[in-house]
Structures are given as structure tokens and as C-alpha cells.
Amino acid sequence: xxxxxxxxxxxxxxxxxxxxxxxxxxxxxxxxxxxxxxxxxxxxxxxxxxxxxxxxxxxxxxxxxxxxxxxxxxxxxxxxxxxxxxxxxxxxxxxxxxxxxxxxxxxxxxxxxxxxxxxxxxxxxxxxxxxxxxxxxxxxxxxxxxxxxxxxxxxxxxxxxxxxxxxxxxxxxxxxxxxxxxxxxxxxx
Amino acid sequence: xxxxxxxxxxxxxxxxxxxxxxxxxxxxxxxxxxxxxxxxxxxxxxxxxxxxxxxxxxxxxxxxxxxxxxxxxxxxxxxxxxxxxxxxxxxxxxxxxxxxxxxxxxxxxxxxxxxxxxxxxxxxxxxxxxxxxxxxxxxxxxxxxxxxxxxxxxxxxxxxxxxxxxxxxxxxxxxxxxxxxxxxxxxxxxxxxxxxxxxxxxxxxxxxxxxx
Ligand SMILES: [Zn+2]
Numbered sequence: 146x147x148x149x150x151x152x153x154x155x156x157x158x159x160x161x162x163x164x165x166x167x168x169x170x171x172x173x174x175x176x177x178x179x180x181x182x183x184x185x186x187x188x189x190x191x192x193x194x195x196x197x198x199x200x201x202x203x204x205x206x207x208x209x210x211x212x213x214x215x216x217x218x219x220x221x222x223x224x225x226x227x228x229x230x231x232x233x234x235x236x237x238x239x240x241x242x243x244x245x246x247x248x249x250x251x252x253x254x255x256x257x258x259x260x261x262x263x264x265x266x267x268x269x270x271x272x273x274x275x276x277x278x279x280x281x282x283x284x285x286x287x288x289x290x291x292x293x294x295x296x297x298x299x300x301x302x303x304x305x306x307x308x309x310x311x312x313x314x315x316x317x318x319x320x321x322x323x324x325x326x327x328x329x330x331x332x333x334x
Numbered sequence: 335x336x337x338x339x340x341x342x343x344x345x346x347x348x349x350x351x352x353x354x355x356x357x358x359x360x361x362x363x364x365x366x367x368x369x370x371x372x373x374x375x376x377x378x379x380x381x382x383x384x385x386x387x388x389x390x391x392x393x394x395x396x397x398x399x400x401x402x403x404x405x406x407x408x409x410x411x412x413x414x415x416x417x418x419x420x421x422x423x424x425x426x427x428x429x430x431x432x433x434x435x436x437x438x439x440x441x442x443x444x445x446x447x448x449x450x451x452x453x454x455x456x457x458x459x460x461x462x463x464x465x466x467x468x469x470x471x472x473x474x475x476x477x478x479x480x481x482x483x484x485x486x487x488x489x490x491x492x493x494x495x496x497x498x499x500x501x502x503x504x505x506x507x508x509x510x511x512x513x514x515x516x517x518x519x520x521x522x523x524x525x526x527x528x529x530x531x532x533x534x535x536x537x538x539x540x541x542x543x544x545x546x
Contacts, residue, residue, distance in 0.1 A: 174391070322378065329384070330377060
């Protein structure tokens with residue numbers, strides 16, 4: 146693991162909040178990305194991503210340094226997100242999708258804020274479309290897809306994060322992607 | 335005509351770059367002949383491309399500071415312990431100065447006959463010599479720390495800072511409120527620690543600005 150991260154974690158274990166602040170800076174975009182991909186709502190995503198960091202801080206003693214810190218952190222984030230998805234009432238769920246046009250999704254927010262050229266707006270619309278299709282997938286497929294497309298995460302790392310066998314990770318990614326293909330047939334991105 | 339399921343699996347393996355050379359050849363030959371699978375493969379690669387282009391997903395502004403605000407407050411003792419660890423020489427100097435002052439043990443006394451002493455930042459507190467008790471009455475506010483030595487303390491009013499009771503107990507009435515931390519010191523070892531902290535704070539202030 147990255148030496149800087151290792152050093153920072155040791156300091157956090159001794160109660161150093163400054164060191165934790167640096168860890169948040171390093172991982173905030175990735176954690177937010179996972180949560181946003183799975184939830185599709187900027188407010189909720191920010192809330193859960195913050196929560197993931199707060200929990201990581203409180204339970205830092207439980208983190209085992211034999212594993213990558215990011216694996217442990219992403220696991221907290223995905224578990225919290227799956228919990229949130231399960232707790233959602235179905236009607237609220239529907240609301241979140243319908244109100245996508247009111248600035249709850251990331252792409253609509255960015256598009257409004259930056260006054261993008263047409264081409265880019267189209268890309269954003271496409272991203273928004275695929276994001277809304279991700280939200281139609283069962284949570285276990287969402288987490289596999291979110292992690293797979295996060296960065297250069299290996300299947301082994303994804304299996305460590307989700308605590309499922311590599312073969313199951315593969316199946317979930319394949320099924321998730323297959324479902325997305327069927328839903329996005331009409332697009333020629 | 336329904337195609338063999340293996341081709342769909344090969345497509346995903348191709349995208350994940352985990353396909354075997356022979357499987358690759360098999361798939362290529364099949365999609366040359368089968369327009370359905372050819373189309374499916376193109377769609378799948380398209381989905382993959384769209385999932386990859388996630389460039390704009392970044393945490394919102396101010397994210398880090400919001401997380402930091404939500405963390406439980408760092409205990410002042412753990413801050414201090416950290417400071418000790420980082421500055422062992424200064425720590426040794428402080429311990430030396432305090433011990434050299436020689437008064438630390440006699441000051442402790444640990445004897446109930448010692449007179450009550452109170453530091454209350456000018457607030458009107460009642461001292462009951464008979465029951466060896468200091469009372470912060472209801473409606474009274476101590477605008478800062480409250481330190482009571484050789485007596486118990488009962489708080490019915492407010493304390494805006496920390497409460498420290500040395501050689502005594504601390505009671506909080508239901509109406510009372512302490513904004514800071516409260517601490518009872520019963521042992522001479524705790525007393526040494528407390529003096530160390532006290533003496534240290536003042537010495538630390540000579541050397542460093544409050545960066546930590
Ligand atoms: Zn075919």
C-alpha cells in the first residue's frame with residue numbers, strides 16, 4: 146500500500162484529526178463516485194459519502210493494516226449505500242427519479258452551472274440516461290458496476306470490498322452490463 | 335435461431351480483457367456469420383464506453399470540511415499526549431520544572447482537612463464549609479472553567495467551560511449544565527498528570543502558537 150496512506154492511518158489511530166483530513170482529501174472523489182453511481186441523487190450521495198468517512202474515523206481501530214485502506218473504506222461506503230437503498234420507501238424512490246430534472250442529478254447540475262456547448266450537453270444527457278438505467282438495477286449489480294468502473298480496481302479487490310467470491314463479482318458485472326445493454330439499445334453513443 | 339450462450343459470456347470477457355485466445359477466435363468467427371450477436375457485441379461495447387466516461391464525478395465543494403465538522407471532538411488529553419510524543423525534550427523539561435518546584439506532593443495533600451479552594455472566573459458560587467461543598471446555584475453561570483479543590487461540587491446552574499474537581503466529587507443537578515469536559519481527580523497520579531497539563535499549557539504557550 147501507498148506509504149503516505151499507511152503513515153496517515155497510523156497517525157489517525159493515535160487520534161490525529163489533521164491526518165484524517167488528508168485521507169479524506171485523497172479518497173473523497175472516489176468514495177463519492179461509488180455512492181453517487183449507486184444512488185443517483187447528489188444530496189443523498191454527499192450525505193452517505195460523508196457518513197462513510199465519519200464511520201471510518203470512529204472505527205479506525207478495526208481497520209487491519211494487512212489489507213489496503215481503500216478496500217476497507219470502499220466497503221464501508223458500499224454497505225452504507227446498500228442500507229440506504231433498502232430503507233428507501235418505494236414512492237420516495239420514484240420521486241427521486243422523476244425529480245431528476247430539478248437538479249438532483251449530477252449531470253443536470255453541472256450542465257446548468259457551466260453553460261456547456263451543445264456537444265457536451267449531449268454527453269451529459271447520455272451520462273444521465275445511463276445513470277438512471279443503473280438505478281433500475283438491483284443493488285448488488287449496482288455496487289459491482291460502480292466499483293468496476295471506478296478506476297483500475299482489480300476483480301480481486303472488488304471481491305474483497307464486497308466480500309464475495311471473484312466468480313460472483315464477474316457474474317454480477319456481466320449481468321448488470323447485459324441488463325444495461327438491453328435498456329440502452331436505442332442509443333448510439 | 336438461438337445462439338450458444340457462451341458467445342454472450344465471451345463478449346463480456348472480451349470487454350474485461352480476460353478472454354482466452356481460442357475463445358476470441360471462436361467469437362470473431364461467430365459474429366462474422368451472426369448479425370444478432372454482432373449487434374449485441376456492438377451494443378455491449380457501447381455500454382462499456384459510456385460507463386467508462388465518468389469524468390465529471392467529483393465530490394462537491396467543501397466536502398472535506400463538512401466531514402471534519404462531523405467528527406467527534408478530539409479530546410484535549412489526546413491532543414496533549416500527541417504533543418508530548420512529538421516534543422519529548424520539551425516534555426522532559428516541563429516534568430523537571432514541575433518536580434523541581436517540589437510542591438506537587440504537598441499541594442496534593444489528599445487530606446480532607448485542607449481548606450476548600452475554588453476558581454470560578456468571578457461567578458457567585460456558594461461555599462459550604464460544613465459539608466465541604468461548593469454550589470453553583472440555579473441561574474448562575476460560570477463563564478469559563480470551574481476548578482474546585484478539596485471539596486465536592488454541585489452544579490444547578492451553568493458552566494460554560496470545563497469542570498475539574500480535585501479530591502472531591504462532582505454532582506450535576508437536573509437543571510445544571512456543563513458545556514465542556516468534566517473530570518474528577520482522586521489519585522495523586524492523576525493530580526500529577528493534571529499539574530503537568532496545567533504547567534504544560536502555560537509553557538507550551540511560550541513556545542508555540544496553537545497550531546495543533
Ligand atoms: Zn449469434
